[in-house]
Amino acid sequence: MREIFEAELHQLGDDLVAMSRLVESAVTRAGRALLEADLRTAQEVIEADHAIDQLQRDLDERCVHLLAQQAPVATDLRTVVSALRMSSTLERMGDLARHVAEVARGRYPAAAIDPSARPTFEQMHAAAVDVAGRVTTLLSTHDVELAKAIEAGDDRLDDLHADTFAALLAPEWSGTTQEAIDVTLVGRYYERFGDHAVSIARRIVFLVTGEFADDRRAAETA
Numbered sequence: 001m002r003e004i005f006e007a008e009l010h011q012l013g014d015d016l017v018a019m020s021r022l023v024e025s026a027v028t029r030a031g032r033a034l035l036e037a038d039l040r041t042a043q044e045v046i047e048a049d050h051a052i053d054q055l056q057r058d059l060d061e062r063c064v065h066l067l068a069q070q071a072p073v074a075t076d077l078r079t080v081v082s083a084l085r086m087s088s089t090l091e092r093m094g095d096l097a098r099h100v101a102e103v104a105r106g107r108y109p110a111a112a113i114d115p116s117a118r119p120t121f122e123q124m125h126a127a128a129v130d131v132a133g134r135v136t137t138l139l140s141t142h143d144v145e146l147a148k149a150i151e152a153g154d155d156r157l158d159d160l161h162a163d164t165f166a167a168l169l170a171p172e173w174s175g176t177t178q179e180a181i182d183v184t185l186v187g188r189y190y191e192r193f194g195d196h197a198v199s200i201a202r203r204i205v206f207l208v209t210g211e212f213a214d215d216r217r218a219a220e221t222a
Contacts, residue, residue, distance in 0.1 A: 012083040019090040024132040026097035031125030033104040037111045045101035052094035112182045114175030117167040124190045147201035157194035
């Protein structure tokens with residue numbers, strides 16, 4: 001029975017990695033659709049989000065079954081509860097990528113981002129793709145040091161999010177009201193994407209160490 005249970009726990013980890021890879025692909029292609037006004041790619045991202053949603057439902061059902069049938073304790077319980085939390089977070093990250101694609105689709109054939117703000121969004125796209133790739137690796141390796149790098153990536157997205165407001169207020173801003181709304185919304189989507197990546201990083205730290213990230217950080221600086 002223990003071998004079966006461990007195999008089921010391992011499958012939860014594999015499914016989280018599979019979800020993360022789909023999210024990584026989604027945010028990569030959504031950003032490309034946004035910057036290149038690529039309708040086909042935007043539509044593909046929107047449609048592919050259903051696969052992420054289905055993986056979450058399947059994974060959560062298995063987690064509930066394990067909790068009910070196996071009554072796990074200690075590390076096993078942390079693993080199942082963490083999987084439940086992280087599947088929800090990954091699903092939300094997929095939704096945010098879909099939202100970016102929806103903005104791109106909604107403005108086609110025009111570009112959603114005014115040229116004056118494009119450099120900032122090119123950097124946001126690159127930072128989000130980098131964070132997404134690190135999350136996938138983290139879920140595969142449970143590397144606590146990598147979790148710290150993800151938090152640094154989120155700081156970069158926060159800084160770029162602030163830059164979007166600077167772009168809107170700059171004298172050279174020439175965009176329409178709709179473009180100003182799009183800049184505000186997409187900037188927020190990317191900023192929240194980074195926040196969710198940090199949530200997963202901190203959950204992995206808890207899974208590996210049994211400590212919450214804030215408590216661990218306080219102990220290291222004491």
